[in-house]
Amino acid sequence: MASHLSIEQVGVTFKTERGSYVALRDVDLKVAQGEYIAIIGHSGCGKSTLLNLVAGLLQVTTGAILLDDKEVSQPGPDRAVVFQNHSLLPWLTVYDNVRLAVDKVHGKTKNKAERHAWTMENLKLVGMDHAAQRHPNEISGGMKQRVGIARALAMEPKVLLLDEPFGALDALTRAQLQDKVMEIQTRLNNTVLMITHDVDEAVLLADRIVMMTNGPAATIGEVLTVDLPRPRNRLALAGNPTYIAARAGVMEFLYARHAMNKVEAA
Numbered sequence: 001m002a003s004h005l006s007i008e009q010v011g012v013t014f015k016t017e018r019g020s021y022v023a024l025r026d027v028d029l030k031v032a033q034g035e036y037i038a039i040i041g042h043s044g045c046g047k048s049t050l051l052n053l054v055a056g057l058l059q060v061t062t063g064a065i066l067l068d069d070k071e072v073s074q075p076g077p078d079r080a081v082v083f084q085n086h087s088l089l090p091w092l093t094v095y096d097n098v099r100l101a102v103d104k105v106h107g108k109t110k111n112k113a114e115r116h117a118w119t120m121e122n123l124k125l126v127g128m129d130h131a132a133q134r135h136p137n138e139i140s141g142g143m144k145q146r147v148g149i150a151r152a153l154a155m156e157p158k159v160l161l162l163d164e165p166f167g168a169l170d171a172l173t174r175a176q177l178q179d180k181v182m183e184i185q186t187r188l189n190n191t192v193l194m195i196t197h198d199v200d201e202a203v204l205l206a207d208r209i210v211m212m213t214n215g216p217a218a219t220i221g222e223v224l225t226v227d228l229p230r231p232r233n234r235l236a237l238a239g240n241p242t243y244i245a246a247r248a249g250v251m252e253f254l255y256a257r258h259a260m261n262k263v264e265a266a
C-alpha cells in the first residue's frame, strides 16, 4: 500500500498541573489515498488528540506525521476538519460560510465567477444549495453539519478529518448524512479519517476500523478491515455475515477485551 498519510511512532505527553500525562504512545498507521478510516475507542482514549495531530492543531511529542512525505506541523488547506459542533460563523450566510473558505484556498487559482460556481457546486453536493442565503440560526443541526462538510470539501483537501461529525444528530438525520458522505466519497475518492463512538457507523462507512486501547498511554489495539463492497446499503447489510462479523469484532474489542473500568467511566 502506498502510504499517503503516515503516522509513525507517535506519542503525545501533555503537561498538566499534576505532572505529565502520556495520552498516546507508539501510534503507527499508514493510510492509502482514498481510504476511509474510522477511529473508535472509549471516551478519553485519545481519538481527538490523534485527529488534532493530523490536523496540525497539536504537535507530536515523539514520532512524526507525514502527508505525501512532508511532515505535518501546522494546519493547512490540505487537511480540512469537520467538528461535531458545527463551527459555522453565525453572522455569515450559508453561502458566505463556504465562500470564505473557497476564497481563502482558491483565491489565486480561480477567478470570481469560478469561485462562485465552486461554492454553489459544493453546496449542491450536500443538498444545501437551496438554503444558500439563510443564516446558521435559520437551519437545523443536520443542515449545519452538511454546510460544514461542504465547506471542508470545497477546500479540496487531501485528507478530510471528521471528529464525530454526526454525533449530535438524531438517528434519521444521521443515517441520511452517512449515506451522503458515502456517496460523496465514492464520487471524489477522498481520504477520510473519522472519529466515531458508533460501531454501526464505523462498519458501514469505513474500509478499516482503527480500535484504540484505553489511556493513559493509549495506542492502536487492533485494525479491522471491513471487506464489504461499495456502494453499501444499510438495509441490505443488516443480515450480511461479513457486516455482522465486523460488528461483533469491534464490540468484542470495546466491551470484552478493552472494557472501560466502571470507576474510570463514571
Ligand SMILES: Nc1ncnc2c1ncn2[C@@H]1O[C@H](COP(=O)(O)OP(=O)(O)OP(=O)(O)O)[C@@H](O)[C@H]1O
Residues within 6 Å of the ligand: 014, 015, 016, 021, 023, 041, 042, 043, 044, 045, 046, 047, 048, 049, 050, 215
Ligand atoms: N490539552 C490537554 N492537556 C492535558 N490533557 C489533555 C489535553 N487534551 C487532552 N488531554 C487528555 O488526553 C486524553 C485523551 O483526550 P482526547 O480528547 O483525545 O480523548 P477522546 O478519545 O477524543 O475522548 P472523547 O471520546 O471523550 O471525545 C484524555 O485523558 C484527556 O483528558
